Every structure is written in C-alpha cells, then in structure tokens.
Amino acid sequence: MAEQDPQHRRRVVVLFSLPFQGHLNPMLKLASLLAARGLGVTVLHTDFNAPDPARHPVGLAFAPIHETLPGEATSPDSHILTKLLVLNAACDAPFRNTLASLLRDHHRDDDGGDVACAVVDGQCFAAMRAAGELGVPVLALRTDSAASFRNMLAIPRLRDAGYIPIKGKQLGTDMSLRHLQMFVPAEEKLDLPVPGHDPLRVRDLIRVDGCDDDEHCSFVTSVADTIRSAVSGIVINTFDAVEASELAKLQNELSLPAFAVGPLHLLKFQTPPVEQSLHEPDRGCLPWLDGHAPRSVLYVSLGSLACVDRVVFDEMAWGLAGSGVPFLWVVRPGLVITGAGDDDEAPPPLPEGFEEETRGRGRVVKWAPQREVLAHAAIGAFWTHCGWNSTLESVCEGVPMLVQPCFADQMVTARYVTHEWGVGMEVGEVIERGRVAEAVVKVMVGEDGALMRERARHLKMEASAATSSAMDGLVRYILSL
Numbered sequence: 001m002a003e004q005d006p007q008h009r010r011r012v013v014v015l016f017s018l019p020f021q022g023h024l025n026p027m028l029k030l031a032s033l034l035a036a037r038g039l040g041v042t043v044l045h046t047d048f049n050a051p052d053p054a055r056h057p058v059g060l061a062f063a064p065i066h067e068t069l070p071g072e073a074t075s076p077d078s079h080i081l082t083k084l085l086v087l088n089a090a091c092d093a094p095f096r097n098t099l100a101s102l103l104r105d106h107h108r109d110d111d112g113g114d115v116a117c118a119v120v121d122g123q124c125f126a127a128m129r130a131a132g133e134l135g136v137p138v139l140a141l142r143t144d145s146a147a148s149f150r151n152m153l154a155i156p157r158l159r160d161a162g163y164i165p166i167k168g169k170q171l172g173t174d175m176s177l178r179h180l181q182m183f184v185p186a187e188e189k190l191d192l193p194v195p196g197h198d199p200l201r202v203r204d205l206i207r208v209d210g211c212d213d214d215e216h217c218s219f220v221t222s223v224a225d226t227i228r229s230a231v232s233g234i235v236i237n238t239f240d241a242v243e244a245s246e247l248a249k250l251q252n253e254l255s256l257p258a259f260a261v262g263p264l265h266l267l268k269f270q271t272p273p274v275e276q277s278l279h280e281p282d283r284g285c286l287p288w289l290d291g292h293a294p295r296s297v298l299y300v301s302l303g304s305l306a307c308v309d310r311v312v313f314d315e316m317a318w319g320l321a322g323s324g325v326p327f328l329w330v331v332r333p334g335l336v337i338t339g340a341g342d343d344d345e346a347p348p349p350l351p352e353g354f355e356e357e358t359r360g361r362g363r364v365v366k367w368a369p370q371r372e373v374l375a376h377a378a379i380g381a382f383w384t385h386c387g388w389n390s391t392l393e394s395v396c397e398g399v400p401m402l403v404q405p406c407f408a409d410q411m412v413t414a415r416y417v418t419h420e421w422g423v424g425m426e427v428g429e430v431i432e433r434g435r436v437a438e439a440v441v442k443v444m445v446g447e448d449g450a451l452m453r454e455r456a457r458h459l460k461m462e463a464s465a466a467t468s469s470a471m472d473g474l475v476r477y478i479l480s481l
C-alpha cells in the first residue's frame with residue numbers, strides 16, 4: 001500500500017540514469033516504487049532515449065536536462081568506454097544546472113517538498129559529484145551485481161598487483177606475481193584464481209577489449225573515488241539469496257550502507273508496472289511461442305549494447321542451424337560490428353541460406369518483449385551475454401542459461417551463473433558452429449541442462465521470496481537524510 005503520511009509526501013527524491021536500456025529499466029522501476037511509498041519523485045533524464053512520461057504512473061515528475069551529445073555518445077560503432085566518458089562529460093553541466101534550478105523551485109515553493117536525496121547512476125561520476133557539490137545527499141544506483149561492482153572497485157589494486165591487463169605484458173609491483181608473469185605462460189595466467197574474489201579467475205575479471213587500459217583504469221578510478229568520497233549509500237539491484245556474501249563484503253569494504261532492493265522487476269506495484277523499451281518489441285513472437293511444446297525453444301539475445309564481429313555472428317547462426325533446436329533470436333541493429341556509414345536502423349543480414357535451412361524452426365526478431373518471452377512455457381534455455389538485467393530476468397523465471405559474456409561486468413556474472421549458482425554453462429571460449437550446436441543441445445535436452453533447470457527453478461523460488469524489506473529500509477534511510 002502507498003503510504004499517505006504527509007511527512008513522506010514532503011520529501012522528494014531526484015533520480016538520474018545514463019540513457020542505456022539496462023540502466024533506465026531498473027532506475028524507472030525504483031522511481032515507481034519510491035513514489036508508491038509516498039515519496040515525491042522527479043526523474044531527471046537526457047533528451048537522448050528519454051522516458052515517455054505517458055507510460056509511467058501518475059506521481060512521477062520528469063525533467064529533461066537538455067544535454068548536447070556528440071555523435072560518439074550514441075553511435076553503435078563507438079566503444080562502450082568512449083560512450084561512458086562522453087556521456088559523463090556531456091551530462092555534467094546540464095545535470096548540475098537542472099538540479100540547481102529544481103532545488104531553487106523547491107526552496108521557493110513551500111508545498112513542493114524538500115529534496116531528500118539524489119539517486120544517481122553509479123557509473124555517472126560527473127552527476128554524483130555535481131549533486132554532492134550542490135549539497136544534496138547522493139545514493140549511487142548500481143545496475144550490475146554486487147560481485148561485479150566489488151570487482152570494479154578492485155581494478156586499480158588488481159592492476160598494481162599485475163593481474164590486469166589480462167593478456168598484456170605489464171608487470172605488477174607484487175613480486176610473487178611478477179615472478180609468475182615472467183614464467184607462467186599467458187594462457188595459464190588466465191586460470192589463476194583472484195585472491196579475495198573467489199570464484200573469479202583472471203579470465204573472469206571485468207574487461208573492455210579494444211580500449212586503452214590506462215583510460216579504462218582512469219574511468220574506474222573516477223567512479224570508485226566518487227563513490228567513496230561523495231556518496232551516502234548504495235542502492236543495488238540484487239538480492240540476498242544470490243549475493244549475501246558479496247553484499248556483506250561490499251558493505252564492509254565501502255563502509256557505506258548498501259540496499260539490495262532487487263530483483264527490482266519483480267517487486268509489486270500498486271500502479272501497473274512500467275514497461276518502457278527503447279525499441280519496439282516484436283510481439284508476434286509470443287503467439288509463435290504458443291505453438292511450441294514446453295521448454296522446447298532456445299531464446300537468444302545479447303542485450304542492448306554488446307556487438308560481435310561478422311565471423312562470430314555467422315558461427316552463432318550456423319551453430320543454431322546445426323543444433324536442430326527451435327530458437328527465437330534477437331538480431332538487433334548494431335549487433336554486428338560493421339563500421340561507420342552503415343544504416344544504423346537495419347539489423348545485420350543473416351548468412352546466406354540460413355533462413356531456408358531453419359525455416360519453420362527459427363524466428364528472428366529485431367527486439368523481443370524479453371520478460372514475457374522468458375516467462376513463456378515454451379522457453380527451455382536462454383543464450384545470453386549475461387547483462388545483469390537479463391541474468392536476473394532469467395533467474396526469476398527459472399530458465400537455465402548458455403553464457404557468452406562480451407564485455408565488462410558480463411564476465412563476472414557469467415562465472416557466477418556457471419560456477420557459483422550452477423544455472424548455466426559456457427557456449428565456449430571460441431564461438432565455432434560445431435561447439436555451439438553441441439552446447440545448445442546439451443543445455444536444451446541433456447542431463448546437465450536438466451540439472452541446471454532444477455537449480456534455476458530453486459533460484460526462481462528464492463527470487464520470488466525476496467521481500468520488500470530492503471525497500472522499506474531504503475525509504476527509512478532516505479527519510480533520515
């Protein structure tokens with residue numbers, strides 16, 4: 001029930017997220033949940049990928065920051081690190097100005113309530129700093145797992161110790177590892193355990209290939225320093241049953257309160273939940289799934305940002321074809337790395353002969369209503385990049401996973417899915433059609449797949465039992481600020 005306590009009404013929370021699908025979804029869910037608990041909520045947002053206020057419950061206010069974005073921030077050809085750096089720089093002043101003007105308005109208007117805090121995207125160090133400098137208490141919203149967030153915070157230390165870069169020649173200052181690096185072949189180094197980050201091996205550490213290592217480290221340092229110095233708490237979309245121990249370590253290492261409010265998409269709303277997709281989902285795949293037997297279809301999607309090169313894409317396609325398993329595949333524009341000048345709106349072409357080969361057995365869409373797809377009885381497994389939202393959505397529906405992490409936190413999450421929770425297996429380090437077909441068959445109809453499905457069913461029950469007590473704790477904390 002929404003609380004109507006007038007004292008709550010007077011406290012306003014301002015939220016701001018970077019304009020990525022995987023960040024906007026949890027932030028908008030959190031905004032609705034806070035509003036449902038009687039807080040005033042204002043969502044500040046970029047003009048790019050702006051949320052549509054008409055699709056959100058009454059009670060949420062929206063204010064654009066009117067940023068000017070260079071093309072690099074939005075082009076599918078830009079590196080993810082470039083996007084993050086450019087967005088941070090471009091949002092800094094517009095966010096600061098919009099928040100300052102909001103604060104002035106609230107100050108002038110006695111009934112407008114006072115701003116209790118800003119909940120800011122935990123990757124947007126510029127906005128976190130700006131809010132802090134304006135005297136507003138800041139909570140960082142992390143849309144990744146506690147394990148990957150911990151791993152990100154540790155990057156500078158792991159780099160000093162020589163674990164990073166993973167395949168580079170850099171020698172660390174830790175003499176024992178320096179010795180290892182000189183005498184252990186690079187391939188074996190990949191399987192070394194990372195102290196303090198069990199079950200991660202060196203190969204599972206957060207990484208973004210194709211960018212300058214110094215630049216990556218400097219971005220991470222900016223985020224970590226800001227969180228350590230300017231933030232009053234962490235809000236994180238995870239839950240105890242999967243990450244209790246990581247959460248405890250995180251809280252201990254940061255000495256900050258952490259509110260594990262996830263899985264956000266499962267929490268109940270008084271007003272119907274917000275579903276806002278940046279792309280129009282192809283709902284025609286749902287009746288198509290209705291025509292399939294329970295657990296017979298593999299759902300394949302690499303999320304909203306990851307891209308693969310043409311060779312990998314073709315091997316994925318022919319592996320699917322060779323498996324003989326029915327599949328629903330999201331092939332979105334930008335999924336395949338092409339190069340500037342291509343039509344950003346068109347999905348990449350499928351390999352020649354693929355459609356004929358898989359006719360009647362496969363369906364390819366530009367974008368799927370993913371949560372409904374994963375909840376459909378026909379889905380037997382999910383071939384995923386292990387974005388944190390996708391992973392949580394799969395876990396919450398009891399669907400086992402085939403993992404193909406592409407960058408950043410996805411590496412960490414894939415390791416937890418396969419080795420900590422036992423609800424998934426790797427497609428293979430090298431994406432090759434024969435191995436792909438084998439892995440698909442194994443997860444869909446093999447004994448291993450059945451075991452993973454059983455564990456996934458168990459996690460689903462634990463996810464549905466996750467209570468809203470962390471949200472209650474968060475609201476109490478906000479009211480105390």
Ligand code: UDX
Pocket residue numbers: 020021022023025143144277281301302303304305306330366367368369370371386387388389390391393408409410
């Ligand atoms: C990436 C990261 O890997 C993630 O962990 C991070 O916190 C945000 O950036 P992304 O590639 O967007 O995220 O993946 P994910 O976190 O899984 O989010 C994708 C969202 O898009 C999910 O909520 C999923 O349901 C939705 N989606 C995806 C659709 O609705 N339809 C699709 O066809 C594909």
